[in-house]
Amino acid sequence: MTGRAVTLRLKRSYLVGLSAGLSLATMLSGCDMAPRYNPTKLTLPAQWEGQSHGVLQSAHPSDDAIRPDWWTLLGDADLNRLEEQAMRLNPTIQAQAEAFMQARDVAMEAKSHLYPQLNGAASGEKYKGSRHRLWRGAGAQGPVYMSSEQYTGTATWEPDFWSAIRNKVRMAKQGTQAEAAAYALARLSLQAELASDYVALRGLDAQDAVYRDSIHYYQAAVQVTKMRLAGAIAPGMDVSRAETQLYTTQAQETEVRARRDVMEHAIAVLVNQAPASFHIAPISQLAFADVEPPVALPSTLLERRPDIAEAERRMAQANRAIGISRAAFYPHVTFNAMTGFMDNGFDLASLSNSMYQFGVQALMPLFQGGLRRAELQRNWSQYREREDLYRATVLDAFQEVEDNLTRTTRLKTEAQQQGNAVTAALRTQTMTMALYTGGLTNYLDAVVAQVAALNARIALVQVQTRAVDARVELIRALGGGWSRAELPQSDKIMPFHPLQYGNLRHAAPLGGITTEGDPAASDLTSGSANMRQPLDISGAHR
Template sequence: MTGASQRPGGLRARLALSAALCVLVSGCDLAPRYKPAKFVLPDNWGGSGVMKPANPADDAVRADWWTMLGDPELDRLEEQAMRLNPDLQAQAEQFLQSRDLAMETRSQLYPQLNGGAGGEKYKGSAHRLWRGAGSTGPMYMSSEQYWASATWEPDFWSAIRNRTRMAKQGVQERAAQFASARLSLQAELASDYVMLRGLDAQDAVYKDSIKSYQAAVEITQLRLSGAIAPGMDVSRAQAQLYATQAQETDIRTQRDIMEHAIAVLVNQAPATFHIAPVNTLSFTTVYPPVALPSTLLERRPDIAAAERRMAQANRAIGVSRAAFYPHVTFNAMTGFMDNGFDLASLYNAMYQFGAQAVLPLFQGGLRRADLQRTWSHYRETEDSYRSTVLDAFQEVEDSLTRVNRLKTQVGQDHSAVDAALRTQGMTMALYTGGLTNYLDVVVAQVAALNARIALVQAQTREVDARVQLIRAFGGGWSRAQLPAGEGTIMPFKALQYENLHQAPAAGGISTQTDPASLDLASGAPDAPKPSIPLDTGATHR
């Protein structure tokens, strides 16, 4: 009686122990603890120059950073490119595909259910083999069946979970790559536009010089007609005029090509695209505050993408380790089968169920090789991450140096232009008064033209250097914009069967098709911009 009373309690204890063991085993994560590299960063930038350090709480660069240049035409072009650029939209679709791949990987955690139905009818030949004369055996047979099956793989060693985590981290990597592509597009468009305006300013200088040289030709011709100057002066004046006209033609060619490049960036055919020229560079002279070096790791999307690749490589080690342990699957099948439609009876029921555990015993070092490869790949991604960080620091230092030096160069070029223009005016006055030869005038004209062109080029490069500096700092992007959490990374729920044609936006990335993207004639700059929600999750594990 006592033994009988203890038997249920012992059974319950064994069941509880078995359940606890299953929970423990199912939560066994074989991936090593992920510890991203911690860099010892400098306290400040070496080539700060005219920049001022920003406090950690400052928003060093705005998301629409190009508005700092104060050019409404550039603002319009940037907005149009962000909506319509085909390369950027292709990157957005790749992000969408990565989310679906993550969903496919996670689906393996659930039981796989299948159902089916079938039917067939068979007629045999009356003269088939072994059917004798006068045989009354059946010549017809029909079969109808309905069945359902289930297969489930308990993730004892977290192989599926680690692959799912890898896929989610891949989504975040794709989001960072999209942000990097978007920043590159913004910077390329801004840089091309600045170069275009610089060519406009050079063209204005050449046109102004051409007018001056035409007047000089007239002066030499008048002096020649009065027999107070040789014909060589006229030839020198004409040579200077024609050479300058050829240079102005070359500048216009460069401007047309740059305009074509901008047209493609904003999704418009070059033949239908035109930007009205201007005579001077009129960008606002604003220098963005310099963020601290420690914040660069949070503001550069390429650094975030490299770190996410390292996290995926860490999880891949856990997947390789799981291959050393038994691979367990459960399966079951049930249904009905009969030679007619009378299936709803247990007599016609069929079923099967089973479990399978496979433990690799000897594979010639296959699993060890795979594990060592994943460890090596992790160290490779760690080295690539460090290289990406160093490249980012170099880009910032290079941009800071260019901005600083070009500011000084612009001031020096201003002084050179003033001196050259004074010299040109004095030599022309002396020549008109007959106190010097025309060769001195040509030398002064060449020096003045070169100085003015050098000034415009330095001013253009200075503005472009500020654009590249903003790009080096991440262009207002933040790691907090990466999609985080189940609801933002996964495009739909496991039991969702509607609204699957277009996944909701996540991580500031929209894949909604804009009808204006198909209009290559006008670009539809006034079309409404689709709403893009931003996810601001701050943790990425």
């Protein structure tokens, strides 16, 4: 048998072995070392304790209990415009969208290791040796110049025997879903914060209107005391008391204006506007719609809250990490191959200048001083930690719902009671001032009545403001119309396919999340949200 025949037989045997190895790799690649994922089953209450007062009604689980544009329930056109602008231009939301897109790219990076890694290389060198180099004898005819041309292609593939790579891909996909939930949570938080700030601003407007109305009343009272002093039928102390009440109320009104300015600045930042160029015209009284959001059953809260969905996806990630650390105990196998041409000139036509190599490498951890076991134990602990955090998130969510159910129901009753107090206080103020004008009582009684009336009116505005804010917070606690079904599906997460090389600046939108910026985002000096109508306090109490 010739040497060439032996070589061909050895090559054929090696290829048969390589094919068998690849077949075995394909069969073993289905081994998943991650434990079966069983999310924590929580026993939940059948109804909300805060609904026992009968103010709110339950919605069926299949109902869209709260609309995604839930703030429209408040019936304020200015708030609607502000929310729309914030959703388009707020930089925090846009940054969160970029974090989601980066998570998609991380998933693509993990998936790329399932494919063979192909590389090409080309090199060329030219060398010159010294004619008088060591051991070059006199009269030597060996070459002094040498050139080399080399063109190679390499391929490396790691068969995923123990699903370590697949589990990394699944982890990355679950991380992307968690980022999508974080994006939804950021949107909901922004919507609720903007609505709460706007409600607080309008509450300060209503307080300012009350103070202005009271200032007009106190200015008239000062004139009455001065006229009585001029007629020698009242002491100068009455004038001093009336002026003290007037100036104190003016100072309180100035404080309310300062707080309003600060709240307006906060709203400006939320809608991507510089505070110096942003203004919302004041109003005279609260005018929000008196609506109550339908409240779904407690069991549906797990599907409605984006923070709960994020915590659950983090827990699923930790479960997959256990499979990756388990796979580290088994052999790590890599197939590699290289082929190409090398010559002292550009000559690819000659097969005699070709070269190749192929092989298999298996790396088996034998003793590492407990490194792998420590990693596995740590991943189990991290999974239990995520499980505990998930349960804590659910408990916090239930507390927020119960708190705001209680606030909504109690504040509605409190507003009615405070309204009765305002009616009585205004009646007392009117009667006391009439008695004083007629000389039947002293001005101290009038001051006491005035203070009581002003405090009652301010307290009523504050209770009404808190009641509206409680509804906003209740909607936020219920998920703000979000549903877990909005999370991106696992098979649609990848931002591009392996052979796509164009349109990579922005990934295609997914789940309503896009990184395509709005050109108006760079304009911080003006916006459609500016509202500059004049103040109207015609509806204020006199």
